[in-house]
Amino acid sequence: MSAVRSALDSAYRAEWGRIVATIIGLTGDWDLAEECVADAFAQALERWQRDGIPDRPGAWLTTTARNRAIDRLRRANVEQTKLRERLMNKTAELPHADLDGADGALDLDSDSDLGDDRLRLIFTCCHPALALDARVALTLRTLVGLTTAEIARAFLVPEATMAKRLVRAKAKIRHAAIPYRVPPAHLLPERFHSVAAVVYLLFNEGYDRTHGSDLIRTSLCDEAIRLGELLVMLMPDEPEAGGLLALLMLQHARIAARVDEDGELVALDQQDRSLWNGALIRRAIGILERSLRRREPGPYQVQAAIAACHARSTRASETDWSQIVSLYGTLHEYWPTPIVELNQAVAIAMADGPQAGLAHIGALDLDTALRDFHLLHATNADLYRRLGRAHDARLAYDRAIQLSTNDTERRYLTRRRDE
Amino acid sequence: MRYMLMICNEEQAVLNQSEAESTAMMADYGKFFEEMSTRGVLRDNARLRPTSDATTVRVHNGEVLTADGPFAETKEQIGGYFVVDCADLDEAIAIAAKIPHASSGGIEVRPIWEM
Numbered sequence: 001m002s003a004v005r006s007a008l009d010s011a012y013r014a015e016w017g018r019i020v021a022t023i024i025g026l027t028g029d030w031d032l033a034e035e036c037v038a039d040a041f042a043q044a045l046e047r048w049q050r051d052g053i054p055d056r057p058g059a060w061l062t063t064t065a066r067n068r069a070i071d072r073l074r075r076a077n078v079e080q081t082k083l084r085e086r087l088m089n090k091t092a093e094l095p096h097a098d099l100d101g102a103d104g105a106l107d108l109d110s111d112s113d114l115g116d117d118r119l120r121l122i123f124t125c126c127h128p129a130l131a132l133d134a135r136v137a138l139t140l141r142t143l144v145g146l147t148t149a150e151i152a153r154a155f156l157v158p159e160a161t162m163a164k165r166l167v168r169a170k171a172k173i174r175h176a177a178i179p180y181r182v183p184p185a186h187l188l189p190e191r192f193h194s195v196a197a198v199v200y201l202l203f204n205e206g207y208d209r210t211h212g213s214d215l216i217r218t219s220l221c222d223e224a225i226r227l228g229e230l231l232v233m234l235m236p237d238e239p240e241a242g243g244l245l246a247l248l249m250l251q252h253a254r255i256a257a258r259v260d261e262d263g264e265l266v267a268l269d270q271q272d273r274s275l276w277n278g279a280l281i282r283r284a285i286g287i288l289e290r291s292l293r294r295r296e297p298g299p300y301q302v303q304a305a306i307a308a309c310h311a312r313s314t315r316a317s318e319t320d321w322s323q324i325v326s327l328y329g330t331l332h333e334y335w336p337t338p339i340v341e342l343n344q345a346v347a348i349a350m351a352d353g354p355q356a357g358l359a360h361i362g363a364l365d366l367d368t369a370l371r372d373f374h375l376l377h378a379t380n381a382d383l384y385r386r387l388g389r390a391h392d393a394r395l396a397y398d399r400a401i402q403l404s405t406n407d408t409e410r411r412y413l414t415r416r417r418d419e
Numbered sequence: 420m421r422y423m424l425m426i427c428n429e430e431q432a433v434l435n436q437s438e439a440e441s442t443a444m445m446a447d448y449g450k451f452f453e454e455m456s457t458r459g460v461l462r463d464n465a466r467l468r469p470t471s472d473a474t475t476v477r478v479h480n481g482e483v484l485t486a487d488g489p490f491a492e493t494k495e496q497i498g499g500y501f502v503v504d505c506a507d508l509d510e511a512i513a514i515a516a517k518i519p520h521a522s523s524g525g526i527e528v529r530p531i532w533e534m
Binding site: 127129175176177178179183187 | 420506507508509512528530
C-alpha cells in the first residue's frame, strides 16, 4: 500500500466523524456534509500524491470539505438561502481558508474555534425520538463513516432497506427539528443512556457473531469500543461512560476463548483463560476504577464490575460468586427486568448450589415473552443436569434448542444435552 | 417551529370519571395553561368531542366516501390537542410531558408542515 493510501486510511478512521460533525455544525445539512467530506477524501488522494502528505491531514481535509461546502451552497438555488445565510454568519467569524498554503491555513484542530462537534453529532444521531435501528445506522454512517452497503451487510438487510432507513432518519431530524447539540445537564443522564444503548447494541451485534468470516461484523466490536473511548474522552464527568467502555473491553478481552477451533461456543467456566487478553483486562479495570472513584454508580459501572469479577479470576473456581449475586441485586435496582433476575439466579446457583438457583427462578414473575426465552430453559437445563435430574434436564434442553434462533448456540445446547 | 401535541387517551375512561376526578384534572390543566401562557408558546388548543361524533372522510377515485367513526379504531383516541411554537423537538417533548394526560394516556408530537 502506498504511503498516501495508508495516510488516507488512518485519516479516514481518525477524522471522518469529526469532519462530518464540523460541517454539519456549519451548514446544518447532513447530506451536504457527508458528500463534501467524501469529496475531500477523493481530492486528497490526487493532491497528496502530487504535492505530498500534509503535516496535519485532518486540518487539510476539514478545510477542503468546508471550502467544498461553501462552493456548493454558493451555487445552490434560492431554496437554500436560509442555509447559506446560516453558513455565512458562522464563517464570517473565521478567516477564509487558503488551501494553497502548505497544508491549509485554517487551524481546525479540536482546540480551535470550531471545537469538537462529535459529541453533538453523537447525541443527535442517538436522539430517543429516532428508532433504535435508525440510531445505530445513523451513528455508523455519519460518525464512523461506514458506507450504506457496509452497514446493510453488517445488519443483514438489503442495501435499499438500509438506505431508506438512513434517509428517513435524516428527514425526521430535519422535519421534527431535532436539535444538533449536547443536551443540557438535566437531560444528560437520560440521554446518555440512549447513546449507550446504541454503542452496546453495536458491540453485541459484532460479538454474537464472532465465529463468522464476515469481517464487517467483527469490526463492529472495534467500532463500539472506539465510540466508547470517544465518549470517555468527550464526557470526562460522566462515570457511566467509563463503565460502558470497561464493560465492552472486558467482554472483548475474552473473545479468543469464546469459540473453539471448530467455531463452537465455549461456556465461561470452560474457557481457556490463558487466551484472555490480560493487557486489555488491566486497562479496562483501570478505567472502571477511575469511574467508580467518582461514587456515582450506574448500570454500566455495575455490569462492568460483574465482568471484572470474572476477568480477575484466573480459574473459574476462584470466582467470587457471592459478590456477583450482590452486584446483580444492585443492577436490578436500575434495570428491574426478568433477564437481570435470571442472571442473578445463575450466580446464586454458583454461590449456594443449583437447588437455590432453581428456587430463585421458580419464584420469578415471568411474563409470556420470558417463558419462551431460550436462555431461561438453557439455565434450567444446566441446573437440573447438575442436580442429576437427567429427565428434567433433557426436556429443558429440548425446549431451549427449539426456541434458540442462533445456529452456534443450538449446536452448543445439543452437545450439552447429548453429553 | 410549530408542533401539534395530540392528547391520546381512553375516551370512555375520561367520560366515566367522577366529578372529583374531573375537577382535579381541570385544576391540573389550569396550572398547565398558566405556565404555557407565561412562556408564550401556546398557539391553539381544543378539547375534541368523543369519537362517536367523528366522521372519517376518504376520497377514492374521485369519489368522496364518508364513514361514521374515527380514522383508526384503537383503544386510545385523540381527545384534544395543543399547537405550540417552540425552538426544537426537545422543547416540544418537554412541554408534552407536562400535559396532565401524559401520565394517564399519551401525547403524540407532530411537527406542523410549514407552507
